[in-house]
Amino acid sequence: MRATAARPLGSLRVLDLTQLRAGPYCTRLLAGFGAQVIKVERPGKGDVLRDHGPFVGGRAGRERSIPFHWLNLGKKSVTLDLEASEGRELLWRLIRTADVLVESFAPRVKRRLGLTYDAARAANPRLVMTSISSFGESGPYRDYRANETVLYAMSGGMYTTGDADRAPLAARPAMTQFTAGMHAYIGTLMALFRRGPSGPGEHVEVSMQESALENVEIQLAEYLHEGKVARRKGNEHPLVPWRTYPCRDGYAAVIGGPLRHWAKAAEMFEEPRLLEPKLRHAAGRIEHRAEVESLLRPWLARHGKKDVYHMGQARGLAFGYVADLKDALESPQHRARGFFVDTDEHPEVGRLRVCGAPFLVRGADWTVGRAPLLGEHTAEVLTGCLGLSDDGIATLRERNVL
Structure with a gap:
């Protein structure tokens, strides 16, 4: 693999150990500009987002989740049982070949698996490891669980959303998770820039809670500097109209x-x-x-x-x-810029209409591709990256490691 003007991240191999939205959005952006992204999933189950609707054609199935398709275009899927010692050993072998590892395990799970940055750095000193978690890897809440509603509620953003005489409202899109994914993408690129052609890797840590606070914006600044607690004002604005x-x-x-x-x-x-x-x-x-x-x-x-x-x-x-x-979707502005594009043909759902690149870089191509089937590239990756034989892969399948 090598980088070119058209594929600026084409020299990178990225291991994607993330689920749901924040991590997959980060790695989708990396894949879009040419990185080889290897998504590691649980055998037989995969990313939990595969079970989240809506589904293509209204029919549920792990290969039919629209959110999964949108966030995992252009990636390869490898199945590994990380609870099995053989699965963990294969993961560490892959880590030694990678430029970037993006993971979204809860800190307690990462400790149990031994997947710490110190261990990763020892295995691959040039690795950039990006960790995304609900509250970060330190502090009293580091092992607490959260979802989009909890993160938005605890950021202070929900308190200011809605009408003054009614209950606070949640933001419908997964705003916090996508912001965290964008922060993870930016942090990963910065660490790669600092690493350069011969330097050591770094650890990038993203707290989704802190990303949620970024979205509160001026209301947070008003409280920090003036002690003013923002209130729900519905559709009102200080200026009129x-x-x-x-x-x-x-x-x-x-x-x-x-x-x-x-x-x-x-x-x-x-x-x-x-x-x-x-x-x-x-x-x-x-x-x-x-x-x-x-x-x-x-x-x-x-x-x-x-x-x-x-x-x-x-x-x-x-x-x-x-x-x-x-x-x-029908905006003439989007049509003029070609923002909505078609994916490659998927074996089960065909082509899907999706958003194109979130920003344009002159001379760089945006790779759309398609989402992978669960475990579709397991043999290809283990053979090509690790040199496993067909018989060795078959044995691992018999043991339910893959």
Whole structure:
């Protein structure tokens, strides 16, 4: 394997010992730019995400999980029983051949398996090992369990999400896990950069809880610097108008900014009272919030969300609209950039439509590929990387190691 301009990570061999979303997203990004990613899974079961729906065609099956397909494109699948001594020995042999190991075991499980960074560094001094866990590898919560809801709730983000007079709301997407996966990807690349062609590897550690705190953003900063505890405000914003409003066919985002362009927006709404002196400046509009919004609503009720969007943008204002997934998929912007692409043909589910590269690098290709069948590449990897014979592999299968 070697890196090229078109495949900048083409020289890397990555062992993927992760499940669910954060780790697989990190390794999906590595695979997308050319790394050989070997996903190590449990024999007969695989990544637990294989059992999570929705499923292609509405029919459950370990090769039909849509989330699994999206997060594991372009990878090879090897099955190893890490509870068996022979399985662990094979894993250590693979580690000695790898550039990167990404794992998401709970710290207590990693200790039980002996899969510590010190042990990995002893086996392969140039290895970059990236560890992703719920709360990190130190601190009183390191062995606590968590999922997306728990991580978002304990970050403080959920406390500020929703209406003031109702219970806090969870974020529907797995925002925390994808953020952690992105942090793991960035950390891995930084460690590889520092390693260079002849230096030692490093340990990258990602706490999903800390990644969740990053998403709280300015509300966290306000508390750290001013002691201000953010409250749930629903759709409200300190400035006005600066929120979504109902329109003829959905919701439009009416943003009165940049503030210097407000006069152009006010003219668009065909309501002269919006141009009165008391509403000309932001402070006046904040003081008369209810009046401003009551003057906007009749015009919005007569217009479609996309019309509102384009009319606002034409006047230099950051208007938008609430898109459903059909709107997003059919966006002419995404079509123009070719963002949605087809996977390679999968033996059980065929081709799937998926997102392309999350960022573009001039001259670098994004590899789509397809998700692997469970254990599809076990013989290929153990033969090619470790030199095992067909008879040796057959024996390991008989012992349920593979």
